[in-house]
Amino acid sequence: MLARWARVACVATGLLSAMGAPTIADETCNSPFTSALVTGQEQFMHIWTLGMPGLGDESDKLVTVDVDPKSPNYGKVIDSTSVGGRGEAHHTGFTDDRRYLWAGRLDDNKIFIFDLADPAKPVLHKTITNFVEKTGYVGPHTFYALPGRIAIQALSNAKDHSGETGIAIYTNSGEFVSKHDMPTGKMGGDGYGYDIGINPDQNVMLTSSFTGWTNYMMDLGTLVKDKEAMKNFGSSMAIWDFKAMTPKKVFNVPGAPLEIRWSLKPGDDWALTATALTSKLWLVHKDEKGEWQAKDVATVGDPSKIPLPVDISIASSRKHLWVNTFMDGTTRLFDISDIHAPKQVYSKKIGNQVNMVSQSWDGKRVYFTTSLLANWDMKGDKNDQFLIAYDWDGKELKERFKLDFIKQKLGRAHHMKFSAKPQSAAIGGTLETYRSLTN
Amino acid sequence: MKLSVLWLSGFAFSALLVGGYAFGNPGAQVPRDLTQSEERRSGTNNAHLPLGLPPLPDTVQWPTKAAVELGKRLFFDRRLSFNNTLSCAMCHLQENAFASNQSAKAVGFEGRTLQRNAPSLLNVAYQKWLFHDGRENHIEWQVWLPLLSPVEMANPSIGSVIERVRHLDDYIAVFEKTYPEEGLTPNTLGHALAAYEITLVSGNSRFDKWRFGNDDGAMSAQEKAGFALFVGKAGCSNCHHIGEQTALFTDMQFHNTGIGYKAMVDPVSSYKVELAKGVFIDVPSSDVERYSEKPINDIGRFAVTLKEEDRWAYKTPTLRDVSKTGPYMHDGSLATLKEVVNYYNGGGYANEGLSGRLAPLNLSAREIEALVAFLKTLDGELSYWETSTNQGVESPAAIADDGPVVLRPPGERE
Numbered sequence: 129m130l131a132r133w134a135r136v137a138c139v140a141t142g143l144l145s146a147m148g149a150p151t152i153a154d155e156t157c158n159s160p161f162t163s164a165l166v167t168g169q170e171q172f173m174h175i176w177t178l179g180m181p182g183l184g185d186e187s188d189k190l191v192t193v194d195v196d197p198k199s200p201n202y203g204k205v206i207d208s209t210s211v212g213g214r215g216e217a218h219h220t221g222f223t224d225d226r227r228y229l230w231a232g233r234l235d236d237n238k239i240f241i242f243d244l245a246d247p248a249k250p251v252l253h254k255t256i257t258n259f260v261e262k263t264g265y266v267g268p269h270t271f272y273a274l275p276g277r278i279a280i281q282a283l284s285n286a287k288d289h290s291g292e293t294g295i296a297i298y299t300n301s302g303e304f305v306s307k308h309d310m311p312t313g314k315m316g317g318d319g320y321g322y323d324i325g326i327n328p329d330q331n332v333m334l335t336s337s338f339t340g341w342t343n344y345m346m347d348l349g350t351l352v353k354d355k356e357a358m359k360n361f362g363s364s365m366a367i368w369d370f371k372a373m374t375p376k377k378v379f380n381v382p383g384a385p386l387e388i389r390w391s392l393k394p395g396d397d398w399a400l401t402a403t404a405l406t407s408k409l410w411l412v413h414k415d416e417k418g419e420w421q422a423k424d425v426a427t428v429g430d431p432s433k434i435p436l437p438v439d440i441s442i443a444s445s446r447k448h449l450w451v452n453t454f455m456d457g458t459t460r461l462f463d464i465s466d467i468h469a470p471k472q473v474y475s476k477k478i479g480n481q482v483n484m485v486s487q488s489w490d491g492k493r494v495y496f497t498t499s500l501l502a503n504w505d506m507k508g509d510k511n512d513q514f515l516i517a518y519d520w521d522g523k524e525l526k527e528r529f530k531l532d533f534i535k536q537k538l539g540r541a542h543h544m545k546f547s548a549k550p551q552s553a554a555i556g557g558t559l560e561t562y563r564s565l566t567n
Numbered sequence: 568m569k570l571s572v573l574w575l576s577g578f579a580f581s582a583l584l585v586g587g588y589a590f591g592n593p594g595a596q597v598p599r600d601l602t603q604s605e606e607r608r609s610g611t612n613n614a615h616l617p618l619g620l621p622p623l624p625d626t627v628q629w630p631t632k633a634a635v636e637l638g639k640r641l642f643f644d645r646r647l648s649f650n651n652t653l654s655c656a657m658c659h660l661q662e663n664a665f666a667s668n669q670s671a672k673a674v675g676f677e678g679r680t681l682q683r684n685a686p687s688l689l690n691v692a693y694q695k696w697l698f699h700d701g702r703e704n705h706i707e708w709q710v711w712l713p714l715l716s717p718v719e720m721a722n723p724s725i726g727s728v729i730e731r732v733r734h735l736d737d738y739i740a741v742f743e744k745t746y747p748e749e750g751l752t753p754n755t756l757g758h759a760l761a762a763y764e765i766t767l768v769s770g771n772s773r774f775d776k777w778r779f780g781n782d783d784g785a786m787s788a789q790e791k792a793g794f795a796l797f798v799g800k801a802g803c804s805n806c807h808h809i810g811e812q813t814a815l816f817t818d819m820q821f822h823n824t825g826i827g828y829k830a831m832v833d834p835v836s837s838y839k840v841e842l843a844k845g846v847f848i849d850v851p852s853s854d855v856e857r858y859s860e861k862p863i864n865d866i867g868r869f870a871v872t873l874k875e876e877d878r879w880a881y882k883t884p885t886l887r888d889v890s891k892t893g894p895y896m897h898d899g900s901l902a903t904l905k906e907v908v909n910y911y912n913g914g915g916y917a918n919e920g921l922s923g924r925l926a927p928l929n930l931s932a933r934e935i936e937a938l939v940a941f942l943k944t945l946d947g948e949l950s951y952w953e954t955s956t957n958q959g960v961e962s963p964a965a966i967a968d969d970g971p972v973v974l975r976p977p978g979e980r981e
Contacts, residue, residue, distance in 0.1 A: 347680050350680050
């Protein structure tokens, strides 16, 4: 399967680069199949933003911010494309050629495909409205580039809105290809899904597990008080044979393991994740016998306060990991040079709440946004909604700019993706080529 | 196994009821037979109701297959909500006896918290009053509350629902076939949904076999002891009625059991939260407030009648299939049947309006176990029509026969 994708991708990338079309971007957490890494200065930031009742046009929108310090518009919103209504806008992902940004909504399951031919002006190219009909899944969450394809990890299903779900494969042009249920039954899986992380060298795909529609849509306070609902969180990760798309082993990882980050160093065979409810960092790695194992390697904050670790961002050097804890609005930097014993070395309060973190390839610039889920965000005046940009000098986060999304009548700031004009940045090719160049 | 066959008759349903109406005289409402056919009217004779259930009330028309099939499609169709996300079945889950085990209070449009727990729809045809506060009184009209509620299916108007359905698949053709005179109208939409709901009957439980079917081996000694407590020392059947030949386990009345009052006054200083299986922590409520919406106050039946005695009174629910319908009470505040029995054992949360039928019961641990065991014998057989892979939209070609629906026990097909 992969071989066919790879061929398709080569043709596609060849074509596109001939036309000079693909938008380049980076983020250390993008799929390794994403081409044209930006190893230099990112120019634009696209923020998938949730509409808020009573604010502006009240609709979900893709907000584009100029993040090039040399630009006169640095730190300003230069574009905002509303998609109509609120459907729990959440995550986005590039196609492998970086021409398109797919943006999903977890409530009404619409998927918006933006054309980034001109990254300063994203254009809504296509809307997929039949995701549920095609797949039976609900809550298109992670959009992960494969060669010529995009893998969509869902969170729930249309039968009962519980956490049982799966992965759907689509072509880059938006046609449904196949669906793959998360492991259950004998393997020990709970059927839940959240993130996808692929390590092509090892031919493995790693998945994590969150919760179904009923919980992720519910008011967070109501949820925490609801004993029945609290039982419905994922407690597993699965390692799959990637080419065959079949699960090989399920690990017991209690407390909702979320974002997955593989080490980007060639030859490395480990990934990290954080469990939201139990506040742990978990390592998935190959042991001496070549068996995949999972173990908890660090505690994040004080678990008795439910700090709720959410997004994590691994440095391309694989020496550091940013970990955001939503409840105390704090980001924490972990030294992961000994991957079996990560240590927190720095922390900073970003706001009343913080969710996403994105860093530049060289780790010198770090960006944060605030929204987790519309009904999980803090209430009233604790509901900070902003994008904040920092420089990181190895010791301190120094603020560069802060964009208040409420004052700007935009909404709840969620997922961030960088982009840059094709001719402007240091393009390193795919992560694969980057690896072979630098090591 | 043989089902007892109960013929529908002109059984006076209201004879079951004690007490007066809170408003108007809704009991007299007998909606027109929208399918406009005499045979279909008399076709009710084919209703094979399971053991333990009384004849349906006069206000309920035994439906035709065509109406039931249509109603079933509508019931499972998520496109009936404004954002195509919630069908009736997403809150009334078939696998949870048409209640929901997923949350204490139902979750609605854009994740809004509903005021209350989603009740089971099994045997809903018998309900005199609908909703925990009884604010609706006919099953055909009830559908408009979830369809139009901004926190449930969030449609902006009746007309927009009709337009929406008109543009989905070929519903319009099926409506025209099922209701030749009227086609798709607010009335027929309600009729079709109700038709399906009426077929959700559940009886022939182990209790029914023992009590009404002379099968002494159907219940264990402990369960029988539980029954004796239920109708005796524990006084449960004072409200959860059991008849001579049938039982609905409800008096169709409203009572203050203290649950609603407790939710209002009881200050909670911390919550015990399960972070992962078996991993619990205490979270101070001041922490939870930061990310909690303002809780919705709930004054129960009082909001409907404005009669002082109805403050924090809620409808007595049927207890059939109760093992599958947790969490319990109108607010889902009790997780297990054991918690419910323990609550009653304490006599209910004291307040001015507390029902005089509740008092501390002094049940022993063994008696509590027995009572819980008895409640678990009430799991019925869901003899609704076509036991079902009810996942929604079926081809209208399947809806050819317009004769009356015949109930079959599970596994046995026409």
